[in-house]
Amino acid sequence: MNGESLEVEGIDPHTTLLDFLRDRGLVGTKEGCAEGECGACAVVVLRLEHEGPRYVAVNACLTLVGSVLGAELRTVEGLSPQPGSRSAGRAAGPSVAELHPVQRAMVELGGSQCGYCTPGFVVSMFAEYYRREASLTPSGEPGLRWDPESVAGNLCRCTGYRPIREAMRSLPLAAEDDGFRARLSQPLAPLGEASLVREDVPGGGGTRRLHRPASLAGALALLAEEPAAKLIAGGTDLVVEVNQRDRRWPTLIALEAVDELRTLELGGEEIRIGAGLNLSELEHRLGGALPLLDELFPLFSSRLIRNRATLGGNLVNASPIGDSPPALLALDARVVLASQRGERELPLVEFFTGYRQTALAPGELLRAVIVPRRAPTHAHFYKVSKRVLDDISTVAAAFAVDLDPASNTVTRARLAYGGVAATPVRAQAVEQALVGRPWTAETVAELAPQLRESFTPLSDHRGSAAYRQAMLARTFEKFFHETQAGRRLGPQPPPSVVLPVLPPRPQKGANA
Numbered sequence: 001m002n003g004e005s006l007e008v009e010g011i012d013p014h015t016t017l018l019d020f021l022r023d024r025g026l027v028g029t030k031e032g033c034a035e036g037e038c039g040a041c042a043v044v045v046l047r048l049e050h051e052g053p054r055y056v057a058v059n060a061c062l063t064l065v066g067s068v069l070g071a072e073l074r075t076v077e078g079l080s081p082q083p084g085s086r087s088a089g090r091a092a093g094p095s096v097a098e099l100h101p102v103q104r105a106m107v108e109l110g111g112s113q114c115g116y117c118t119p120g121f122v123v124s125m126f127a128e129y130y131r132r133e134a135s136l137t138p139s140g141e142p143g144l145r146w147d148p149e150s151v152a153g154n155l156c157r158c159t160g161y162r163p164i165r166e167a168m169r170s171l172p173l174a175a176e177d178d179g180f181r182a183r184l185s186q187p188l189a190p191l192g193e194a195s196l197v198r199e200d201v202p203g204g205g206g207t208r209r210l211h212r213p214a215s216l217a218g219a220l221a222l223l224a225e226e227p228a229a230k231l232i233a234g235g236t237d238l239v240v241e242v243n244q245r246d247r248r249w250p251t252l253i254a255l256e257a258v259d260e261l262r263t264l265e266l267g268g269e270e271i272r273i274g275a276g277l278n279l280s281e282l283e284h285r286l287g288g289a290l291p292l293l294d295e296l297f298p299l300f301s302s303r304l305i306r307n308r309a310t311l312g313g314n315l316v317n318a319s320p321i322g323d324s325p326p327a328l329l330a331l332d333a334r335v336v337l338a339s340q341r342g343e344r345e346l347p348l349v350e351f352f353t354g355y356r357q358t359a360l361a362p363g364e365l366l367r368a369v370i371v372p373r374r375a376p377t378h379a380h381f382y383k384v385s386k387r388v389l390d391d392i393s394t395v396a397a398a399f400a401v402d403l404d405p406a407s408n409t410v411t412r413a414r415l416a417y418g419g420v421a422a423t424p425v426r427a428q429a430v431e432q433a434l435v436g437r438p439w440t441a442e443t444v445a446e447l448a449p450q451l452r453e454s455f456t457p458l459s460d461h462r463g464s465a466a467y468r469q470a471m472l473a474r475t476f477e478k479f480f481h482e483t484q485a486g487r488r489l490g491p492q493p494p495p496s497v498v499l500p501v502l503p504p505r506p507q508k509g510a511n512a
Contacts, residue, residue, distance in 0.1 A: 002078025008065060013196040013210030013252055014242050017043065017068060018060035021075060028076040028119040029060050032155070034243040036062045036236055036305050037390065039154030042120035044127050046072035046188060049281050050264075053188040055180070056280075056307050057127040059153070062239040063308065064232070066210040067254050069194040072183075076119035079103060079126055081179065102126050105167040113158035121164055124151045124304065129171060130181055152390065153302025191257035193218065210252040216260040216338065219365065222253050224340045227362040229253050233261075233276050234308035236301070237317050261312070261367065270373050272336075275312025275366045282311070290371060292398065295381040296327045302390045312366045315348075318356045318423065321393045325352070325424035327381050329416035330398035331371050338367040345370070352423035376400040376412075378483040382475045384419075386462070394463040395419040397475040401483075403439050410434045410443075415476065420457040420468050427454045427472075444480045448473040 011020070018041045021029045032040035041060040045068060046053055055074075079100040099107065102125045112118040128150035146168050156164065196210040211229075213219040223229060229251040232238050241247040255261055261276030264285050271289060273282060283297045283306070300306060300323045314324045315335065325348070333348045337360060348369075351359050360366065379400040385391040396418035402411045413434040415427040430451050437443045457468035 001073045002075060008069065008196070010198070011065060011196065012198045012201065013064065013066055013208050014248055015065050016061055016239060016243065017063040017065055017073075020065045021060060026075050026077055030116055030119060031061060032116070034061045035240045036153070036301070037155065038117070039120040039124065039151075039302070039304055040117050042123040042154065042304060043076075044074045044123050046074075046183065048188045048190050050285055053184050053186070055127040055130045055184070057124040057150075057304055058307050059236075059304050061243065062234075062236050062305075064210065064235060064239060064242075064252075064254070066194065066196045066212055066252070067232075067235065067256055069196070069212065070189075070191050070257075072188075074123075074126075076122055079122065100126065101171055102129055102167075105170050106164070109163050109167045109170060111160070111164040111167040113156070113160045117154060117156050117158075121151055121154045121156070124154050125168055125171075126180075128168075130184060147303075149298070149303045151303075153304030190214075190259065193257065206250065208248065208250060208252075210254060212254040212257050214257045214259075216258050216367070219253060219255060219258050220338065220340050220363070223365060224363045226251050226253075231255060231316070231365055233310040233313040234278060235313075236305050236309045237313065237319070255365075263368075267373065271371045273311055273369045273371065275315075275368055276310050279306035279309050279311070289373070290331070291375075292327050292331060292379045292381055292400070296323060296398075299323065299381070299383045299389065311369050315351065315369070316358060316360065316366050318352055318358050320355065320421060320423055321396065321419045322424065323383065323393060323396055323418070326396045326398040326416040326418045328369065328371065329424060329426050330379065330381075330400040330414040332414065333372075334370045335366055336368040336370065337361075337364045339364040343367065349426055352425075355422040376414075377403040378479070380479055380482060382478065384463075384471050384475065392462070393419050395468050395471040395475065397471070397479075399476065399479045401434070401439065408439050410437055410439055415451070417455070417472065419463075420455040420472060425455065427451055430454060439480075439483070441480065444477055448477060451476055 018029060018031055021043070029043060030040035032038035036059045039059065042057045043060045044055050044057050047056045079102070080098055081100060103122055106112055106118065106122060111121070128147060131147070151164070191212070191214070193214040194212040198208045201208050211222050213222055230238070230249040231253050233255050255276050258276060261274045263272070263274040264277060264282065265272040266289060279297065279300060280303060286293065288294060297306065301309065311324055314322050328348055334345050335348055335351050337344050337346060339361065340363065346359060353359055380398070382397045383393050384395040385393050398416045400414040403409065404411050413431040415431055416424065417427065418424045430447055433447055433450065434443070452469050452473045454472065457465045459465045
């Protein structure tokens with residue numbers, strides 16, 4: 001941690017990295033929400049990915065200590081150019097001259113206001129500063145090509161985003177002899193097996209354990225021995241329950257060290273995605289091979305969340321408002337379920353059996369998601385939420401339609417939804433009714449009433465049942481009109497916001 005070796009023992013396996021750091025005086029890492037929405041708790045880990053070591057910013061509030069055992073971790077106190085010199089937390093801070101270039105830019109360009117969010121922004125910017133792809137500016141000159149999403153999970157309560165953006169844009173390419181950059185060119189061992197055991201749980205709760213196996217066989221053996229153990233992949237949902245609902249389990253099995261769950265196979269007919277591959281790496285490695293997922297990724301929470309979240313976790317969580325199930329249902333995805341008894345495949349449409357319930361048998365885990373590599377004539381993903389970005393769905397919808405080019409009739413249709421039933425669902429009756437019909441406004445208008453009556457959603461604080469029923473048809477109608485307008489399949493920018501130019505505010509004074 002911050003360049004110094006650290007041994008961890010005798011703590012509850014449910015302890016978050018945020019609490020662990022603050023208990024040790026590293027209070028630059030803040031708690032703002034404890035559910036991954038603000039980024040004030042961001043820290044950086046050095047992670048071994050497909051292309052080699054990479055600095056990755058993650059939410060400390062949603063990361064258990066057991067998930068980073070054996071890893072390399074840096075907090076905002078450890079970004080000084082002298083590695084290890086500020087890890088004690090309570091030591092006096094470095095001078096401006098000693099700061100990392102990212103920190104110095106934030107100071108010089110006024111990127112910090114109240115300061116509460118600043119450590120999280122600095123950490124996210126630090127990870128982006130060393131991103132391998134950040135080598136040239138758009139004009140081709142040496143410098144950084146910033147990914148705007150690199151700080152999308154960091155919330156500035158003072159709304160001081162302009163100077164933060166200017167600080168990001170002011171930074172040149174990191175020097176080749178920089179100690180942090182040099183670490184990226186050195187070997188990095190994969191995560192190995194680890195465990196945390198707390199024997200004396202306060203309140204007589206018994207023993208609590210966290211196991212982190214380093215192989216699929218090891219994970220399946222643990223799960224066969226303890227079928228009731230709770231599996232944790234990215235933890236972006238599970239740790240919210242730990243923080244907000246005080247949930248605890250006797251045994252946790254952390255999966256981030258199982259390399260067999262982090263594979264990606266780009267075949268000619270289908271793509272096989274390891275259930276434990278984080279969404280940021282998946283997005284990067286797919287390279288546009290599944291355009292419908294390219295529309296999903298920018299709307300799936302924030303970069304900080306996607307740096308930990310996995311498709312496997314999102315599917316097994318089985319939330320009716322999860323973002324990935326509708327898109328994968330529209331693509332006719334299948335899941336691979338593994339246990340010591342062997343493996344079996346199941347269409348995703350059969351995987352969800354009830355509210356937050358799945359077809360997983362005792363001792364089974366989700367190993368991979370298989371997506372046919374076929375291009376529908378038209379396919380789009382829609383997310384109805386109160387905010388455009390970084391929000392939970394009220395209704396999510398994904399549509400894929402194949403058309404006969406000669407007759408413009410529908411030959412195949414997939415209409416998938418989240419937020420309108422106890423599980424993610426497909427409107428299969430309407431799908432069948434579409435086949436053989438012309439892809440016209442009249443067909444859509446004729447089937448819209450049937451689509452509205454396909455499900456009976458509930459009302460909650462995000463939307464009423466009537467609103468959700470209206471969205472069943474409205475999203476489909478929007479899909480049709482966008483196919484006629486020639487919208488291309490792929491990521492779309494969020495709507496532009498145009499602010500009016502206001503006259504100068506009069507100064508207070510005797511004549512005001």
